[in-house]
Amino acid sequence: MLTVKLPQLLNVHQMPRVFWEDGIMSGYRHPKSTALDCLLSSFQMTNETVNIWTHFLPTCFAHTFSSMSAHARHICYFLDYGALSLYSLGCAFTYGAYVMPDRWVNSILHRYYVPIAAFNTFICTGLSCYSRFLEVDRPVLSKVLRTVAFVHPFVFDNIPLFYRLLFCYGEGCNWNEAIPLHLYHLFFAFWTGFLFASHLPERLAPGRFDYIGHSHQLFHICAVMGTHFQMEAVLTDQLSRKAWLSLYYETDSLAITLGVAATSVIGNVMLICFFTATLLWSPQANSILQNNIPGEAKVKEH
Template sequence: MATVVTEKLSRLFVNARQVPQLLAPLSPSTVSSSEVPKVFWKPYIHTGYRMNVWTHLVAALILLLRFQQLWQRVDFGQDLHAQPLLIIIVASITYLTFSTLAHLLQAKSEFWHYSFFFMDYVGVTVYQYGSALGHYYYAIEPSWHEKIQGFYMPVAVLLAWLSCAGSCYAKYRYQQSAHLLSRLCQELPSGLAYMLDISPVVHRIYTAPPSKQADPALLYHKCQVVFFLIGAFFFSHPYPEKWFPGKCHFFGQSHQIFHVCLVLCTLAQIEAVVLDYESRRQIYSTLQGDLAHDFSALCLFTVACSVLTAAYMARKVKNQLSFKEE
């Protein structure tokens, strides 16, 4: 049974004239206790949370348009070295789309609340792998490639899967994201994954000679690092709503700022990778050889493991809810 929140969000796509009504605050009588699972709903029913749908939806549409432009000049089918670029673009669109669906449709029921966020975590895992591959394939310098080539991609796959598994388990086991062990399960694998995935970019930034500091790709890489770090701060700390209690229901809440920063990080990252693909072919073609097919197969393996993990956790949720009903 769709709740009032989901119905209002859906109407926004049908009739723009209903925007004022949609953005009006929900009163306690609007959402009855019988319609929502009490454990989950307090963070999701206020109007500010609805705006989180739009941040990732707009970004997904922007990337789709960018993908269309690239499709006209990049031969993704025949150019072996274009496969990692295709993977990171598709992975970015996937995580943005899955996040949009999770924020839009999680209100349908308690089971779908869990399931859509499990799907969201799968999207994040795919994006983590795409980011690791894009940085390793295009952005890396030969000196750093020599040091990490033996373990970088396998460890990136492991940490990406652990991020998915940890997030799914935290959602299932602890329910409230403020719980210490919940944050640990979610943030530790993701933090380790980011440190590994971004290492080729950080190494390149710090070792680039002064003549290369104005390289547009390098500037985009610097932007993506800055946006990610700012987003990570707001993901972990409830500011500015802690400074202005009751004043950030619509605009300015920390999770909303995190969404915007993550979107900006992704857009800057895609531009950086595209520029690296176009300008560094001599470097990456020598370093990577014909490994693009292997990396594509590794992507499918990562996706399969993540989907199976999310499906397993969704099954556990379903069994738990069935047991409660009995």
Template sequence: MPIRRMLGSLKPTTSKHGVPKLFHEPHVETGFRHLHQPWSYYFFSLFQVHNECMNTWTHLVALWAILYRTYSFHQEFDLIGDPYMWPLCAGLITMIILYICSSFAHCFSNKSELIHYTCFMIDYAGIGLYGVGSTLLHYAYCLHDNMVNSWAHRYSGLIGVCLGLLVTICCSISKTRYSRPYPYSRRVWQLSSTLGIYIWLIYPIAYRVSLYLFNHQWDSGLGHHIHQMFWFFLGGFFFGSDIPQRFCPGKCDFLGHSHQLFHICILMTSYKQLDAVYEDIKMYSSLIRGIPVPTFMSTFGAVLITIVLNTVTVVIFRSVATRKIKDSPKD
């Protein structure tokens, strides 16, 4: 069969000594794919054992899960015809785009130095966009009635778009400004910008948690929200700690790497987030219908504006990466 022949013709992976330092990862010793191969090589490497294989598959599984949840929501709600469901539809779109961008980045990033930079800038753009989508979801469906028409409610979308763009900019700076081995300050660029938009999008949930802590006001969606917060911070731990591979270099190159665990945590964050939003839509139905009708610009428009701004950001930093590659000494 042609596919079987293609898989059989894939070059065996190499150690970290066979690729430039740009492609090295802390505590990863083996399983590196070769550079400058045809695009088909990287696509079919999905079925080869290498150190990005499970990173890609964890995102592909997440993509399938979110597509399934989107279909489930479509079966119950009118995502297009009912303007009150537009924030839900827009949020789902950002999740789908996130996992497409991240899958693409991990699958094709080894093709060349410039493709590597570009792929992960696209990945960062997807993360920023997902932050905007989560902002739309939480401020549309998860607000306690005390927050309705507050300043945070009124400016949630605008601030969300600005912070989502900031994620893309800061993470792109972290990628192009520093060279391997990366200093910890690079993580500060990444984590601080991501934490910034997370604080904003989780604010309505944190307010409800505070009501429970001080006034014992519990509701059916709050448990799911607490779960999504748990998974998010657990994912941040794995992202920033390099655990477990820092204790056993080379042993987690294919399976068990902290970045794979981070991906699983983000999948669970998304999944529990949608569980919580579903419960909140049911519980706050009358409140949701009582606020001004969502507009195209406040929902799909916010997503489109973020996509355009993030695309411009990727193009700008791609040119920065091109100059960096040109000026860098060859390994």
């Protein structure tokens, strides 16, 4: 009978410091896993399994292959951050087209909204990638920078929506059937950010949520739910405002839209390449590349 030997799992004290997660005590994959081991671990209960299967976009990057080495871990997350940055630009495209309050349509803010969002992708990717170099020596600053990197484009993208919900009254404020869906999106977005920053509940009971229920899993689930309601809200706004927008909205050409998207993609790829090169060749990266396993000789190789 054909049998498959699943990769060995380790506890936190058998892992290099760079792989430690707050409050997660067991279920770690070997930090020198092969690509096959990483794929097999997707079908094994580890502390990353739910993360892998609930990851919204870059499933094959940030979690699946992050246990191959310290280098692989950081590079996988660099790619993850780039993908999330480009997602924020996609949000800006749709919000600029369909969520902008009537009274802001064709305003100066509206005209520069997407270009600013494209610039924000560089801030998001640059800050979040840089934060990984501080992860071991200055973990608090690393977490703050990474949180700011993702909160900043979220807040900017949602300025039109915040205005509609909080400060806009009467005609031109677009109070339509999309508003409840936007509120659901913001509700899940709040919990996404809170779970990412707080590491709850595993901080309160280390070891109890190693496999099911830790913050990163809940963070993924809230992010997916929030994105679902975000898409539904944008589609509802698009349908309800289509006639008015066709008369008053000066849409960008396809060439301009593709040009902004391509510039952002190329710029983010260059940033990721820069940080990857720094990781591989800079002596200053040594502190986050310590891949020695405590008591490695005692750990059975797999």
